[in-house]
């Protein structure tokens with residue numbers, strides 16, 4: 001149920017391992033695209049696995065569910081405006097399988113959800129089938145843990161948490177996942193599985209907030225935050241993450257709020273979210289300083305996705321950065337080879353760079369390493385580069401006459 005970033009790889013990997021899979025998505029366009037042998041997601045290797053699954057006959061795509069032994073729910077759980085979880089897709093998907101449930105079926109919730117969702121929301125919905133949940137219908141939360149950009153590998157090799165509403169449910173789910181997962185299968189209860197999943201991304205979000213705070217403190221103290229983080233990380237038990245223009249994507253920027261929603265004690269978790277959400281504004285402040293001598297400035301934004309080498313713009317900090325630049329009457333040209341449909345116009349390389357006063361790199365796509373500093377500098381009015389991901393070869397850009405700023409490296413020209 002759900003053929004998105006998680007559901008589609010999940011469906012096709014099960015099909016590749018000999019399962020008969022019916023991939024269901026309510027979006028008719030997605031079903032059309034997949035039926036034609038195309039895919040709607042940019043993920044390395046995925047197209048090959050999906051095409052093979054469909055051609056082998058092991059995978060069908062449909063808009064409505066049908067009878068099965070196992071139902072896997074992998075639909076989105078976005079944030080509502082008040083930062084609580086929007087569970088309507090999970091609820092609709094669960095309700096839609098009710099007419100097809102048969103005794104002995106296993107229902108697996110893979111979507112990331114606030115703690116207690118499986119017990120408090122899914123159990124009552126499934127009870128409407130008339131079956132005893134846990135005795136006649138089995139139910140587990142088995143959170144996905146794969147990294148966008150490396151999904152197919154991690155799906156098979158990562159350890160997997162299986163949280164059953166009872167032992168029988170966990171045993172059933174273990175029997176399914178052990179056929180495709182090479183990592184360990186970690187058995188627990190449903191609510192612990194929900195909370196453990198959220199803590200994985202919360203750990204990362206809090207750690208990045210700490211790195212972003214070091215970055216901001218370093219500006220106060222005239223220090224190089226990247227050097228400080230590098231030195232601190234030489235200690236065997238320290239692993240500070242990297243500062244950046246903000247934390248995006250559908251995981252780190254969202255999941256910690258699911259804990260905040262459920263407990264007033266989630267103070268550090270809430271503050272970390274706020275620190276990371278403030279980074280776009282911090283970056284825009286630095287950009288304005290770099291342009292304070294320029295009349296009617298134009299900026300070239302390189303990369304608008306939430307991280308490099310993916311096409312995903314969900315919760316991307318770039319959107320907030322661009323919005324704030326435009327509010328400050330700064331003309332913005334955007335170049336991103338991964339993105340076509342975006343709320344702001346994405347240009348070709350030349351249009352994005354012509355008469356520009358500053359390059360602002362926000363996502364570290366691998367293609368950016370091969371840009372010609374000389375040719376692009378020739379198009380620009382002022383040659384300034386602000387690399388917020390510390391990912392370009394700065395000496396190449398410096399040789400082409402650019403002045404360089406790296407987020408966290410304070411004012412020094414490196």
Ligand code: SAJ
Pocket residue numbers: 112144145146147148200201204208241242243244245246247248249250251252306307308
């Ligand atoms: N980021 C930083 N500094 C860093 C690392 C990341 O600013 O040092 C930013 C990135 O630029 C991006 C955001 O954080 O905007 C999130 O990127 P990410 O690569 O950390 O994670 P995701 O969201 O692509 O995938 C995460 C993964 N979780 C963990 O590594 C704990 C993945 O394994 C999960 O399956 C996924 O969330 C998910 O679906 O929950």
